Amino acid sequence: MSASQTPPATAVPGDDVPTLLVKIFGKDRPGITAGLFDTLAAYSVDVVDIEQVVTRGRITLCALVTAPSQGGSGSTEGDLRATVHSWAESLNLQAEIISGRGDNRPRGTGRSHVTVLGHPLTAESAAAIAAAITSTGGNIDRIFRLAKYPVTAVEFAVSGAATEALRSVLAPEAAQLGVDVAVVAAGLQRRAQRLVVMDVDSTLIQDEVIELFAAHAGCEAEVAEVTAAAMRGELDFEQSLHARVELLGGLDASVVDAVRKEVRLTPGARTLVRTLKRLGYQVGVVSGGFTQVTDALKEELGLDFASANTLEIVDGKLTGRVTGAVVDRAGKARLLREFAQQAGVPLAQTVAIGDGANDLDMLNAAGLGVAFNAKPVVREAAHTAVNVPFLDTVLYLLGITRDEVEAADTHVG
Numbered sequence: 001m002s003a004s005q006t007p008p009a010t011a012v013p014g015d016d017v018p019t020l021l022v023k024i025f026g027k028d029r030p031g032i033t034a035g036l037f038d039t040l041a042a043y044s045v046d047v048v049d050i051e052q053v054v055t056r057g058r059i060t061l062c063a064l065v066t067a068p069s070q071g072g073s074g075s076t077e078g079d080l081r082a083t084v085h086s087w088a089e090s091l092n093l094q095a096e097i098i099s100g101r102g103d104n105r106p107r108g109t110g111r112s113h114v115t116v117l118g119h120p121l122t123a124e125s126a127a128a129i130a131a132a133i134t135s136t137g138g139n140i141d142r143i144f145r146l147a148k149y150p151v152t153a154v155e156f157a158v159s160g161a162a163t164e165a166l167r168s169v170l171a172p173e174a175a176q177l178g179v180d181v182a183v184v185a186a187g188l189q190r191r192a193q194r195l196v197v198m199d200v201d202s203t204l205i206q207d208e209v210i211e212l213f214a215a216h217a218g219c220e221a222e223v224a225e226v227t228a229a230a231m232r233g234e235l236d237f238e239q240s241l242h243a244r245v246e247l248l249g250g251l252d253a254s255v256v257d258a259v260r261k262e263v264r265l266t267p268g269a270r271t272l273v274r275t276l277k278r279l280g281y282q283v284g285v286v287s288g289g290f291t292q293v294t295d296a297l298k299e300e301l302g303l304d305f306a307s308a309n310t311l312e313i314v315d316g317k318l319t320g321r322v323t324g325a326v327v328d329r330a331g332k333a334r335l336l337r338e339f340a341q342q343a344g345v346p347l348a349q350t351v352a353i354g355d356g357a358n359d360l361d362m363l364n365a366a367g368l369g370v371a372f373n374a375k376p377v378v379r380e381a382a383h384t385a386v387n388v389p390f391l392d393t394v395l396y397l398l399g400i401t402r403d404e405v406e407a408a409d410t411h412v413g
Contacts, residue, residue: 015102018067019048020077022084026093028059036061039087043068043080048103053144064103108139108160111186114170115397118179119388121152125177129156132173136161147402150268150390155399157186167383175379182384182397184368190399195345196276197336197362199354200287200294200308203372204391206264209289210244213318216255219247233357233377237288237328241309242321249320253313256292263293268392273301275395275405282343286332288358290322305339333361353394354378370394 024036033052040063049064068076081097088095116129133140138161146153158166167183174181184190201208214223223244230240276283284305287294291310298306309327312319325331332354340350352359352366355374363369363382371382372391379385386393395405 017102019100019102020045020065020067020080021098021100022063022065023096023098024059024061024063024088024093025096026059026088026091028054028057029091032059032091032093033061035087035091036063036084039084040065040080042083043076045080067099107141108137110138110162111157111159112138112161112163112166113184113186113190113399114156114158114166115146115153115182115184115399116156116174116179117151117153117181117386117388117393117396119151121154121179125179126154128173128177129170129179129181132169133158133161133166136165136169138166145401146396146399147393149402151388151393153393153396153402155396171384174385180384180386180388180393182368182370184397189349189367192349194349194351194367194398195282195284195340195343196351196353196394197284197286197305197339197366198352199332199356199359199362199372200285200297201289202355203353204266204269204285204297206266207262209259209263209287209293210248212259212262213248213251213255214244216258217248217251223247230358231356232375237358238326241288241326241328245311245322246320248311248318251318253316253318255318256311260293260296263297266389266391268390270301271392271405272394273303275392275400275408277302278408279400282339282345284339286327286335286362288327288332288356304343305335307335329358329361332359333365336362336365351394351398353391368397370397 024032045065045068047063047065051062053060068080084097085095114133118125130140133156138158140156141159142157144155146155163183163185170181170183198204208227211220211224211227214220226235226240226244229235230237273283282304284303285294285297287308289308291308294306294308297303307327309322310324312321312323327335336350336352337347340347347365348367350366351368351370352362353370353372354363355372355378357375357377360378360381363371369383371378371385373387373389374382374385384397
């Protein structure tokens, strides 16, 4: 049928059309869904909606169907009920059939995905999050698990409340409970190909690269204190960078290779990048660190973009200076926009991940800003925060399940 042709009449019932909600419970096994609809097919009913979930080997199957038409000897609804119950009993299942009219009630305007990460996720936390959603006027339409390890991740599909309103209520609640909550708007854009841009030090990797260099120069403690103050937002990043790099002056250039070998990827970093690339996402890094390390990471992980500061090397020695424009807080946000333009991705469909104060402009500019094990000032300002040491948990915020990640790894080998 062409787009210009009139589509056939749909089977969606009006509010006054009698419908039956058929609910089946019991031990799961192959063939239950087919068996139920084979049973219902004898009564020529139309399927309006289906929901099925299996939890610890127990199935809950719900089918909303139109009520059977009147037969010559009266309504056949009683026959349908008797037949369904008999079929269910033959399989040691329970059946419940509820009469009503029409389809499900319309979902409220404003739809969001609320992802909750717990390590563990307690009943107290689940209760508090659900109550907070209700307090905004939101309704929980569906809940399902995204992952059971290394954290428990569940997603609530919520309607009836604005995304920003949900986020403003849930963020302080999550902080008090010690769980991570991300709220993103529902819609096609969530399934679109995106650009993900990460900070490097203490995000993609576990280390602060300048501190690795400083260890070779014998000034690690001094550099670490300046770094910490800069990440807390107490010092101007560019001034602190120049002060720290100056302490490295005179180091032999061979130290670059030694530092590269010392760099440790954050747990889950390879899984995150590998999975995003398989999905067609583009991935980049921006760093207040140094190209001498980020270029190697770009090659190792197959990243699409990488930008950082460059240590000046003259006659085989570090001069204690950097060359070119400094990648600072404003520079990271500018690079996010440049990468998005090069990737052909709207800024609203970018994801930025970082931990320090110099990441804040980038996190706020992105469609979704994720504070990863971040300092308090960053957690409070970002769209969402992840406070577990596994970088691949960011996948759950994008609606990607652990089962999907593992299945993809198995198929690829």
